[in-house]
Amino acid sequence: MEQNEALEIVKKQLTDHRFIHTLGVVETSIRLANKFGADPKKAETAAIFHDYAKFRPKDEMRQIVQNEGLPQDLLLYGSEVLHAPVGAFLVKKEVGIADPEILNAIYYHTTGKENMTILEKVIFLADYIEPNRQFPGVDAVRETAQQDLDQACLMAVKNTIGFLMKQNQKIYPLTFETYNGLLQEIKQKF
Numbered sequence: 001m002e003q004n005e006a007l008e009i010v011k012k013q014l015t016d017h018r019f020i021h022t023l024g025v026v027e028t029s030i031r032l033a034n035k036f037g038a039d040p041k042k043a044e045t046a047a048i049f050h051d052y053a054k055f056r057p058k059d060e061m062r063q064i065v066q067n068e069g070l071p072q073d074l075l076l077y078g079s080e081v082l083h084a085p086v087g088a089f090l091v092k093k094e095v096g097i098a099d100p101e102i103l104n105a106i107y108y109h110t111t112g113k114e115n116m117t118i119l120e121k122v123i124f125l126a127d128y129i130e131p132n133r134q135f136p137g138v139d140a141v142r143e144t145a146q147q148d149l150d151q152a153c154l155m156a157v158k159n160t161i162g163f164l165m166k167q168n169q170k171i172y173p174l175t176f177e178t179y180n181g182l183l184q185e186i187k188q189k190f
């Protein structure tokens, strides 16, 4: 699929603000893929579609989790954790993207997971640091992303955990597995 065709499809699913965020994730993920050794074409496709389900009604997302064999514990957390796994399902079903590497990068873009592929890390990080993002601490993560993909992902996941705790929000446990897994991978490098 051409980039323009893919962007047209996704634009219909998003607000203007979210579409601009998506363009930032596309540009950032291609750059990170080239730098750290993921397939830039797959990074581009995963980035274009990563927020495909962001604006689906919550009830529809819950129905998909219930009926399509997604982990049922997703229903016990804030609805924000639904759009990534539901997005992977819908991108396959409605857009016809079948590549499991791309679908997994979409599936795990919010929480990460243990032992992420380079492509999964690239999408996870690009979603966090793309130029339109303005969270406290994001510049330090951008700096680190110029040298070390794992360290930058670790900073992002630590910030997310801290942010959710400050807001008294439940934390979907996969995020802790991401944190533990990255620490392990970083330790093994030394």
Ligand SMILES: Nc1ncnc2c1ncn2[C@@H]1O[C@H](COP(=O)(O)OP(=O)(O)O)[C@@H](O)[C@H]1O
Pocket (backbone or CB within 6 Å): 051, 054, 077, 078, 080, 081, 084, 109, 110, 111, 127, 160, 163, 164, 169, 170, 171, 172, 173, 174, 175
């Ligand atoms: N483990 C988690 N449990 C609950 N909420 C989470 C978890 N991880 C991230 N979130 C929240 O989900 C929201 C969406 O995050 P994300 O998918 O990264 O961004 P976006 O959809 O804007 O690309 C954020 O507000 C984030 O704090």
